[in-house]
Amino acid sequence: MFRPLILVILWAVLLPGTSVLGHVVQQGIVGEGTPFATRWYSHDSEVDGPTVLIVGGMHGDEPAGHRAASQIATWSVDRGRIIVVPAANPPALADRTRRIPGLEEDAGDLNRHFPVIDGTVTPTGPAAPSLWSFVVSVEPDVVIDLHEGYGFRAAGSKSVGSSIITHRRADDAAQASMLEAVNTGIEDPERRFVPLRTIVAGSLARGAAVSLDAEGHIFETTTAKQPLSRRCRQHRTMVAARLVALDMIEDASIVNQMVCPDDARPTIAIYDGGGAGGASQGRRFEAQLPGCRVDRIGPADIRAGCLGQFDAVIFPGGSGSGQAKAIQQSGRDSVRSFVKDGGAYIGVCAGAYLALDNYSWSLQLLALDSFDREHWRRGRAMLRIDLTESGHEVFDAGDSTLDISFRQGPLMRSSVELDGREEAEVLAWFRTGVGENGADPQVMVDTPAIVRGRFGSGRVLLFSPHPEKTDGLESWLRSALDWSIEREPVGREIPVASP
Ligand SMILES: [Zn+2]
Numbered sequence: 001m002f003r004p005l006i007l008v009i010l011w012a013v014l015l016p017g018t019s020v021l022g023h024v025v026q027q028g029i030v031g032e033g034t035p036f037a038t039r040w041y042s043h044d045s046e047v048d049g050p051t052v053l054i055v056g057g058m059h060g061d062e063p064a065g066h067r068a069a070s071q072i073a074t075w076s077v078d079r080g081r082i083i084v085v086p087a088a089n090p091p092a093l094a095d096r097t098r099r100i101p102g103l104e105e106d107a108g109d110l111n112r113h114f115p116v117i118d119g120t121v122t123p124t125g126p127a128a129p130s131l132w133s134f135v136v137s138v139e140p141d142v143v144i145d146l147h148e149g150y151g152f153r154a155a156g157s158k159s160v161g162s163s164i165i166t167h168r169r170a171d172d173a174a175q176a177s178m179l180e181a182v183n184t185g186i187e188d189p190e191r192r193f194v195p196l197r198t199i200v201a202g203s204l205a206r207g208a209a210v211s212l213d214a215e216g217h218i219f220e221t222t223t224a225k226q227p228l229s230r231r232c233r234q235h236r237t238m239v240a241a242r243l244v245a246l247d248m249i250e251d252a253s254i255v256n257q258m259v260c261p262d263d264a265r266p267t268i269a270i271y272d273g274g275g276a277g278g279a280s281q282g283r284r285f286e287a288q289l290p291g292c293r294v295d296r297i298g299p300a301d302i303r304a305g306c307l308g309q310f311d312a313v314i315f316p317g318g319s320g321s322g323q324a325k326a327i328q329q330s331g332r333d334s335v336r337s338f339v340k341d342g343g344a345y346i347g348v349c350a351g352a353y354l355a356l357d358n359y360s361w362s363l364q365l366l367a368l369d370s371f372d373r374e375h376w377r378r379g380r381a382m383l384r385i386d387l388t389e390s391g392h393e394v395f396d397a398g399d400s401t402l403d404i405s406f407r408q409g410p411l412m413r414s415s416v417e418l419d420g421r422e423e424a425e426v427l428a429w430f431r432t433g434v435g436e437n438g439a440d441p442q443v444m445v446d447t448p449a450i451v452r453g454r455f456g457s458g459r460v461l462l463f464s465p466h467p468e469k470t471d472g473l474e475s476w477l478r479s480a481l482d483w484s485i486e487r488e489p490v491g492r493e494i495p496v497a498s499p
Contacts, residue, residue, distance in 0.1 A: 025041070025042070025043050025076070026042045026044070027039055027040060027041045027042070028040055030085060030130055030131055030134045031127065031130035031131065034126070034127075034130065035090070035091055035126070036089070036090060036091065036126065036127040036130065036131075037090070038057075038085060038086075038087045038088060038090050038131075039085075039086070039087070040083060040084065040085045040134065041073040041074075041083070041084045041086075042081060042082070042083045042084075043075065043076040043077055043081060043082050044081040045076070045077050045078055045079050045080060045081060045248075047078065047079045047080070048079070048080070049077070049079030049080025049081070049246070049247070049248055050079075050080040050141040050142060050246050050248065051080060051081050051082075051083065051138055051139060051140050051141050051142075052077075052080065052081075052082050052083070052140065052141065052142045052144070052242070052243065052246070052248065053082075053083045053084075053085070053135060053138060053140040053142065053143045053144070053208075054069055054072050054073075054082065054083070054084045054085070054144050054239060055069065055084075055085045055088050055143070055144070055146065055204060056069025056084075056085070056086045056087065056088065056145075056146040057069065057085075057086055057087040057088045057090070057092075057093050058088045058089055058110050058111045058145060058147065058204065059089065059092065059098045059099075059109075059110070059111065059147060059148075060089055060091070060092025060093040060094070060095055060096055060097045060099075061092075061096050061097055061098045062098075062147050062148035062223075063096075063148070063228060064146070064148050064221045064223075064228055064231035064232050064234075064235060065145075065146030065147050065148055065219070065221075065235060066086055066087055066093060066146075067228065067232045067295070067296070068146055068231075068232040068233075068235030068236055068239075069084050069085070069086035069087075069146055069235075070086040070087075071232060071236060071257070071258045071259070071295070072084050072086075072235075072236060072239055073086050073260075074257055074258070074259060074260040074261075075243075075249075075254050075257060077243060077248040077249055078248060078249055078250065079246075079247055079248045080141075080246070080248050082243070082248070083138050083140070085131070085134070088110065088127075088131060088204075089110045089127060092110070100125070100126065100127065103125075106202070107125065109202075110125065110127050110128060111145070111147075111200070111202065111204060112200070112201075112202035112203070113125040113127070113128035113202060114128055114132055114202055114203060114204045114206070114207035115207040115210070115211045116201045116202055116206075116207070116210075117210065123207075128204075131204070132204075132207070135204070135207075135208060135212070139212075140208060140212065140214050141214060141215065142215040142216075142217075142242065142246070143204065143205050143208035143209075143212075143214050143215070143216045143217075144205070144216075144217045144218075144219060144238075144239060144242070145203070145204050145205045145216075145217070145218045145219070146218075146219050146235050147160075147218055147221075148220060148221045148222065148223050148231065149161025149162070149163070149220045149221070149222055149223070150222070150223055150224055151222060151224055152190055152191050152222050152224070153194050153196070153220075154189060154190050154191065154192050154194050155190035155191070159220075159222070160196060160218075160220045161220055161221065161222030161223070161224070162191060162192065162193045162194065162220065162221065162222045163193055163194050163195070163196045163220045164178055164179055164193060164194075164195060164196065164217055164218070164219055164238065165196040165197070165198075165199050165205075165217065165218040165220065166195065166196070166197065166199070166216070167198065167199045167205060167206050167209035167210070167216045167217075168209050168215065168216070170215075171215045171216075171217070172195075174215060174217075174242060174245065175195050175217065176195070177241055177242075178217075178238040178241045178242055179193050179194075179195060180241075181237050181238060181240070181241035181252065182234050182237045182238050182241070185300075191222070193234075193238075199216060199218055203218065205217060205218045219234075219235055219238050219239075221234050221235060227272040227273055227276070227279070227296065227298055228272055228279060228282065229271075229272050229273060229295075229296040229297050229298030229300075229301060230273070230298050230300070232258075232295075232296065233255065233298065233300055233301060236255045236258075237252070237255050240252040240254050240255040255304075256301070256304045256305065256306050257309070258295050258297075258301070258306055258309055259293060259295065259309040259310060261309070263293050265291060265292050265293045266289075266291070266292045266293070266311050266312065266481060266485055267292070267293045267295075267309065267310045267311045267312075268289055268292045268293065268294045268295070268310060268312050268313075268314060268481065269294075269295055269296070269297035269301075269307060269310040269312070269313045269314070270282050270285050270286065270294060270295070270296050270297065270313075270314045270316065271296075271297055271298070271302075271313060271314065271315045271316065271323065271327075271351070272296040272297070272298060272316075273297075273298040273299040273302075273323070273326045273327065274299065274322055274323065274325065274326025274327075275318045275319040275320070275321070275322025275323030275324070275325065275326050275350065276315075276316055276317075276318045276322075276323060276350075277316060277317050277318045281316055281317065281318075282296055282316070284468055284469070285314060285316060285477065288468055288474050288475070288477045288478060289478055289481070290478075292478075292481075295310075297310075299326045299327045299328065299331050302327050302331040302335065303327070303328065303330050303331045303334060305334060307335065307338040307343060308338060308341075308343075310343065311343065311344060311481075311485045312343065312344035312345070312346060312481055312484060312485055313335065313338065313343065313344070313345055313346070314346045314347075314348070314351065314477075315345070315346070315347045315348070315350065315351025315354050315355070316348050316349070316350065316351055317348055317349040317350050317351070317466060318349075318350040319350050320350040320351070320352075320353030320354040320359070320361075320410075321353075321359065321361055322350075323350060323351070323354050324354055324359070324361030324362075324363075325361065332361070332363055335363055336363055336364075336365070336455070338458070339365055339455045339456060339458035339460060340455060340456030340457065340458060341456065341457060341458065342456070342457040342458050342486070343458050344458060344459050344460075344461075344481065344484035344485045344486075345365060345455070345458065345459075345460045345461075345484070346460075346461050346462075346463075346477070346480050346481065346484060347460070347461075347462040347463065348409075348462075348463045348466060348467075348468065349407055349408070349409040349410075349463065349464065349465070349466060350409075351462070352409055352410050352412075352462035352463060352464050353370060353409070353410045355460060355462055356368050356369060356370045356410060356412065356462075357369050357370075357415045357417070358370060358415070364419075365453075365455040365460045366421070366424040366451065366453045366455065366460050367414060367415040367417070367418045367419070367421045367422075367423060367424060367453070368412045368413065368414060368415055368424050368448075368451065368462075369412070369413055369414070369415045369416065370410040370411060370412065371411050371412075371413050371443075372411050372439065372440075372443050372444075375435070375437065375438060375439035375440075376408060376410075377408060377436065377437045377439070378408055378434055378435055378436055378437065378439035378441075378444075379408065379434045379435065379436035379437070379439070380405070380406065380407045380408065380434070381406055381432075381434035382403045382404065382406070382470075383403065383404060383406045383430055383431075383432045383433065383434060383449075383465065384401060384402070384403055384430075384431040384432040385401070385402060385403075385404055385428040385429060385430055385431060385449045385450070385465070386400055386401050386428060386429050386431055387400045387401075387402075387427065387428045388425075388426055388427055388428065388429070390425055390426075390427055390452075391426075391427035391428045391450060394427055394452070394461075394479055394480065394483050395427075395473075395475075395476050395479045395480075396475075396479060401431070402472075402473075404449070404465040404466070404467060404470045404473065405465055405466045405467075405469045405470045406430075406434060406464070406465040406466070407465070407466055407469075409463070409464030409465055409466075410464050411443065411444050411447050411464070412424075412447060412448045412451060412462075412464065413447065413448075421453070421454075421455070422453065422454065423453070424448075424451040424452065424453035424460075424462075425451065425452050425453060426448045426450070426451055427449075427450040427451060427452055427461075428448070428449040428450040429446055429447065429448060429449060430445060430446065430447055430448075430449045430464075431445060431446070432445060433445045448464070449463070449464050449465055450462065450463050450464070450465075452483065452484075458484075459483065459484040459485075459486065460484070461480045461483065461484050463476075463480075
């Protein structure tokens with residue numbers, strides 16, 4: 001079992017000066033008993049220092065702020081304390097809407113409901129009063145609210161996307177250092193984060209600045225053309241930079257911590273970088289993984305070694321060569337190491353291509369070659385498959401013969417070279433084929449559709465077709481993970497207390 005060892009190393013490397021037992025991690029509920037009841041998390045170093053409050057999920061259609069805050073909620077600090085409210089507006093997050101469902105205009109915009117003028121205006125609406133009371137009670141020195149815009153401000157968009165909005169001039173230096181951190185590595189000048197002044201009246205960050213004399217910032221990532229993993233990493237990067245500057249953590253490597261090591265749920269990373277399909281693809285996968293902690297992971301995360309925090313990685317549909325190119329050689333090495341050390345790999349269509357042997361960019365996880373490669377554009381169709389006995393065991397299907405959505409996934413056969421690997425095991429065979437653009441539909445008949453095998457200590461399961469896009473097979477992804485994740489659930493109770 002690789003995981004316990006990895007976790008000990010993670011804590012030791014990422015959290016210098018702390019130990020698992022030394023942490024004071026607490027959580028509790030804001031707005032208990034209301035539709036806006038939401039969890040807060042706190043890590044108190046028990047060493048004198050600032051209180052930094054991070055809020056996400058104020059607008060339900062800005063997923064990166066919410067997700068990043070959930071990741072930051074797993075961080076610890078060496079000085080002061082960090083408090084995180086990842087889901088400030090649960091009904092809007094559930095509906096993926098900006099506003100509180102059922103309320104129009106500013107009446108529904110939670111980030112217009114906080115005190116406008118020092119002490120004289122109280123919070124309004126159904127959710128702000130309890131959240132504001134909580135904010136006041138923790139006496140924050142810094143309040144950072146994580147949001148998203150739709151376009152790049154630096155490219156002339158009217159949106160505030162890719163900016164840091166800071167209220168007090170006294171905090172300009174803090175703003176500048178966070179901008180420098182997040183802009184490192186953003187080569188396109190039109191995508192760089194820019195400084196903006198004066199936070200909108202009624203917002204939480206402005207309320208904290210004017211009423212509580214706190215340093216207040218709003219971070220805005222950009223949804224357009226950027227995967228969720230990148231936007232989350234940008235939020236984490238900016239928060240980490242502020243914590244470093246406040247001397248609350250030693251260095252910014254904490255940006256790579258995405259998952260609580262004590263999370264008892266299966267932890268699943270869905271790749272969403274270059275070569276993967278769009279955001280709806282990730283949402284579809286996630287909807288089929290109830291009970292799991294699911295995060296998007298991108299090339300920068302993979303190259304930084306973030307996979308080690310997860311039980312499994314899913315490489316989805318899109319382009320196998322595109323995915324390989326995006327994660328680069330070092331990312332491919334990281335994926336191989338992850339699986340070799342016991343991590344699970346699920347590949348679907350493009351993600352299956354990626355795991356095979358005979359491309360220059362192949363991960364070579366299973367001893368399988370892709371064949372008839374020149375006709376990869378063979379088309380989309382519902383194809384018939386037959387499950388093998390092992391396939392039945394994994395997927396617990398009623399029938400052995402069923403139809404599944406195929407979208408130009410790989411045709412697979414045993415590799416020329418096993419290189420010490422055992423042969424992959426077939427879980428299902430194609431019984432029909434499709435052939436457009438000059439392809440012969442017959443060549444794929446009686447070839448493997450779903451396979452499994454081992455790479456080092458890890459397990460690999462590859463789907464050439466798409467169970468997640470096939471009505472009635474929505475449970476197959478979870479079944480594949482149940483087979484491929486070997487660890488027993490771990491867990492630790494986090495105490496509930498007042499902040
Ligand atoms: Zn927003």
